[in-house]
Amino acid sequence: MTPELYRIIEHTADTGFEVWGTTKEEVFGAAAKAFFSIMWQIKAKEQRGPEKIEVSGGDLEELLVNFLEEFLYLYDAKGLVCTGIEVESIKENKVHARAWLQKFNETADLELLGVKAVTYHQLFIGQRNNTWTARIFLDI
Amino acid sequence: MQELTVHNLRQIDQYRWLVPRQGKMRTDGMLFLDRNLLEHVKNDKSITQVANVAWLPGIVGRSLAMPDMHQGYGFPIGGVAAFDPDEGVVSPGGVGYDINCGVRLLRSSFTKDEVKDEIANLVNNLFINVPSGVGSKQPNLKLNKKELKKVLETGAQWAVKKGFGSQDDLLHIEESGCLGWANPETVSDRALDRGQAQLGTLGSGNHFVEVGFVDTIFEETLAKGIGLFKGQVTIIIHTGSRGLGHQVCGDYIRLLQNAARKYNFDLPDRELCCAPVHSSEGRQYLSAMAAAANFAFANRQLITEEVRRTFEQVFGRGVEKMGLQLVYDVCHNIAKFETHEVDGRQREVVVHRKGATRAFPAHHPKVPAAYQETGQPVLIPGDMGRYSYVLVGTDRALKETFGSTCHGAGRLMSRHAAKKAAKGHNVTAELAEMGVTVKGAGRATLIEEIPQAYKDVEDVVRVVHEAGIACKVARLRPLGVIKG
Numbered sequence: 001m002t003p004e005l006y007r008i009i010e011h012t013a014d015t016g017f018e019v020w021g022t023t024k025e026e027v028f029g030a031a032a033k034a035f036f037s038i039m040w041q042i043k044a045k046e047q048r049g050p051e052k053i054e055v056s057g058g059d060l061e062e063l064l065v066n067f068l069e070e071f072l073y074l075y076d077a078k079g080l081v082c083t084g085i086e087v088e089s090i091k092e093n094k095v096h097a098r099a100w101l102q103k104f105n106e107t108a109d110l111e112l113l114g115v116k117a118v119t120y121h122q123l124f125i126g127q128r129n130n131t132w133t134a135r136i137f138l139d140i
Numbered sequence: 141m142q143e144l145t146v147h148n149l150r151q152i153d154q155y156r157w158l159v160p161r162q163g164k165m166r167t168d169g170m171l172f173l174d175r176n177l178l179e180h181v182k183n184d185k186s187i188t189q190v191a192n193v194a195w196l197p198g199i200v201g202r203s204l205a206m207p208d209m210h211q212g213y214g215f216p217i218g219g220v221a222a223f224d225p226d227e228g229v230v231s232p233g234g235v236g237y238d239i240n241c242g243v244r245l246l247r248s249s250f251t252k253d254e255v256k257d258e259i260a261n262l263v264n265n266l267f268i269n270v271p272s273g274v275g276s277k278q279p280n281l282k283l284n285k286k287e288l289k290k291v292l293e294t295g296a297q298w299a300v301k302k303g304f305g306s307q308d309d310l311l312h313i314e315e316s317g318c319l320g321w322a323n324p325e326t327v328s329d330r331a332l333d334r335g336q337a338q339l340g341t342l343g344s345g346n347h348f349v350e351v352g353f354v355d356t357i358f359e360e361t362l363a364k365g366i367g368l369f370k371g372q373v374t375i376i377i378h379t380g381s382r383g384l385g386h387q388v389c390g391d392y393i394r395l396l397q398n399a400a401r402k403y404n405f406d407l408p409d410r411e412l413c414c415a416p417v418h419s420s421e422g423r424q425y426l427s428a429m430a431a432a433a434n435f436a437f438a439n440r441q442l443i444t445e446e447v448r449r450t451f452e453q454v455f456g457r458g459v460e461k462m463g464l465q466l467v468y469d470v471c472h473n474i475a476k477f478e479t480h481e482v483d484g485r486q487r488e489v490v491v492h493r494k495g496a497t498r499a500f501p502a503h504h505p506k507v508p509a510a511y512q513e514t515g516q517p518v519l520i521p522g523d524m525g526r527y528s529y530v531l532v533g534t535d536r537a538l539k540e541t542f543g544s545t546c547h548g549a550g551r552l553m554s555r556h557a558a559k560k561a562a563k564g565h566n567v568t569a570e571l572a573e574m575g576v577t578v579k580g581a582g583r584a585t586l587i588e589e590i591p592q593a594y595k596d597v598e599d600v601v602r603v604v605h606e607a608g609i610a611c612k613v614a615r616l617r618p619l620g621v622i623k624g
Contacts, residue, residue: 010554012184013210028458054293061410062394069390076383076524077333112584114344114624116386117237120410121213139221139237139386140345140555 006034008133014121015113016137024060025087026121027125027132028067028095030084035068039075040117043108045083050098057093061123064134067095068118077105112138149178150188155607159187159578164406165194169203171447172541172607177207177599180552185209186218192408193221193527197416198228200482200489206496206546207603208595212236214411218493220544222480223417225488229405229421231414232396232429234492237389239429239603240436241380243470243519244313245530246444249463252353252619253573259351262454263577263620266349268474269446272342272581272624278405281340281442285332286431289324291339295434296469299441305466308443311508313469314498317437319476322430328391332427335384335435341444344583344585344624347379348524349447357613364513366467366561368614373466376528376616377622378521381436388432392425417490426475433474440469450610467530468517469506470497472547480504480542491542499533499545499599507533518610522549522597524589524623525574527599528616536608544612558593563589580623591624 009016017034021027055070057063074080084100104111116139125134149171150158157178159169169190173181181187186209193215194203200222209218214233223229245593255262283291291298296317300310342349353528354372355364358415368374381388399422400407405414415421444466448459455462475492482489500517502508511517515532522528537543553561567586569577604610 008556008557011211012554013551015213015555058394058398062397065390066394073330073334075389076338076387077330077336110584111344111581114585116345117390119213119237120397123410137213 005030014137015140016135017121018048018133020133021132022130024090024132027134028064029085029087030052031068031134032082032138035071036082036101038113039111040081040104041110041112042081042083043105045100046102048102050084050100051088053097053099055095060125061120063090063093063095064125064136065092065118065120065123072115072118075104076103081109097103115140155552155603156525159191161194165191165201167212168200169194169205171205171209171568172207172603172609174603175390177603179210180595186211186216189214189216190219190418191200195406195408196221196223196229196231196412196414197405198224200224200228201542204541206544208495208546208548208550208600210550212494214409215492215494217550218546219494220492220496220541222489222491222542225417225477225490228417228490229414229425230391230490231412231416231477231492232425232558233411233413234494235389235429235475236494238473239385239388240433240471241473242436242440243376243378243521244440244444245467245517245519246375246447246464247367247467248373248375251371254436255373256619258454259577261479262450263353263622265417265450265453266447267579267622269450270342270349270443270622271330271340272622274345279300283336283339285336288332288336292324292327292431292434293322294318295437296441299438304445305441307365309444312466312510313437315327317441317469319430319433320429322434322496323427324395324431326424326428327388327431331387331391334387335382338382338384339439340446341382341384341437342379342443342622344581346589347624349443349622350376350524350618351620352376352528352616354614355617358612362514362611362613366511366517366613367532368530374616375447376519376521377440377447379439379443380461382439384435385432388428393430395421396425414553429475429533429586433471437469445535450461468519472497480538480544484560489542493542493544497545497547497549498542499531499537501533501535501538504538515611518545520546520548520601522598523580523591523594524621525571525576525591526597529597529612530614530616531601531605531610531612534608534611537610541609545604546600549594549600551593552595553593557589558588558590561592562587562590576618577620578623585623
């Protein structure tokens with residue numbers, strides 16, 4: 001992952017990040033990748049096909065929160081981590097993506113940060129001068 | 141009275157700062173701070189958040205903030221607000237993601253000298269017996285969804301019924317370890333999925349189990365009344381409702397955002413979303429929140445049993461002989477129906493405490509029989525290197541803060557800053573030098589939670605004590621800690 005895809009924003013008790021992209025899809029993908037690299041350090045990527053992910057939300061902000069929360073759910077409930085993501089389309093308040101999922105390996109992989117939730121705190125997603133930007137804060 | 145220009149605050153006395161009602165605020169705000177803590181608070185948006193809470197419909201009394209206040213999501217951490225059950229609202233942002241994150245304290249009949257050679261052994265065994273870390277799972281407890289729903293319905297009572305602890309434990313838990321209005325059917329399948337394997341686990345971040353000892357007694361009679369003596373070994377357990385609670389909060393923030401639109405609420409922040417207490421959305425949230433709170437009560441009860449088992453392993457003696465009794469268990473993140481005196485009459489209100497502790501005085505009917513003469517024990521954990529406090533609730537708290545006080549130290553440094561500060565330091569070795577044996581699931585957590593990253597909890601406790609919204613009883617120092 002290229003580090004310049006996102007920027008960490010930290011206040012005393014808050015951890016958040018900012019991401020950029022030329023399309024909505026790109027910025028959703030970048031947000032997911034930033035989220036993964038904040039949460040885990042995965043030693044080895046398994047060679048297996050992606051799974052389809054579909055998430056819906058009332059508006060673009062809610063969609064972004066729900067999209068990231070999906071990975072928190074997969075991790076907490078099923079022990080799955082995501083090593084790759086391709087956001088195919090965002091339309092009619094739905095995001096369609098392909099995610100490369102694998103089981104978290106207790107001995108090799110590292111949990112970097114215990115994220116409780118993706119919040120609406122100072123949440124932003126929008127377009128400025130042909131660039132899509134998103135800002136998300138996590139509850140740690 | 142003194143006028144201050146910063147944030148339009150008006151200083152009432154040494155520890156009270158009024159945020160005067162203005163704009164769309166329906167009431168004043170009140171901050172319990174000294175000048176030094178106020179300087180910290182000015183660096184974030186928490187005073188604005190106190191003012192924002194005052195916008196909410198049906199708020200009763202003032203929008204309050206305790207001295208450990210800092211910026212939260214929607215409500216500030218350290219925020220307390222009460223709402224009228226008919227005209228008022230309930231807000232998931234007023235409780236937080238970690239529903240019923242809380243603390244319990246156990247006492248023992250050991251003195252510090254009797255355990256000091258076994259601390260490393262204790263910490264290692266606690267680390268094995270109490271699953272910790274981000275996605276920690278409990279291997280010895282397989283719950284199907286039906287059983288999990290029973291946990292959500294009856295909380296710590298479920299645990300005791302299954303043999304984890306005693307009836308006596310239940311008498312020493314806020315609300316006896318069960319919020320009766322919980323309804324598991326309002327908890328989503330996703331939340332159940334996240335909680336199913338996590339009952340009896342510590343989790344990560346600032347959650348911990350700490351073996352310590354009473355190093356100072358401030359009030360001999362009160363200490364005696366709650367069974368504490370100088371040099372006595374104590375155990376603190378700090379954790380909450382794990383992924384289940386986080387999911388419930390997230391689910392209901394989604395639902396209540398629509399409700400806020402439906403009921404035409406004018407909100408300054410999306411995270412303040414809320415619904416009328418008696419609306420279907422409000423009632424659903426309260427039932428689901430109570431279910432998550434019950435999960436947390438059961439969680440702390442199970443961990444207590446693991447702690448007792450570990451002591452048995454290490455010392456080869458029975459729990460009763462070691463006097464491993466529950467002193468008390470308090471919620472730090474909760475919304476509850478409580479009766480309070482407002483403008484001279486008793487009325488029911490929905491009190492939100494987000495990073496705040498209930499602090500009811502002696503002779504209050506909700507205080508257990510054992511503490512009728514002392515007041516309800518209040519447990520304030522500090523960072524892992526310094527100390528924690530035991531206080532009791534006061535009449536003044538009941539009068540001024542809906543019977544609430546502070547809950548902890550609060551961060552001073554961001555996680556990034558903590559990492560930077562810890563660079564080149566061996567955190568475990570330095571803590572060992574301070575007399576504290578620490579074992580953490582993740583090295584990252586240990587570094588982010590270094591003592592320097594937190595305010596000195598003594599500064600916070602001094603304010604609540606001097607302001608009279610709790611009374612200091614004893615100070616505890618850590619000997620051994622396991623961190624999530």
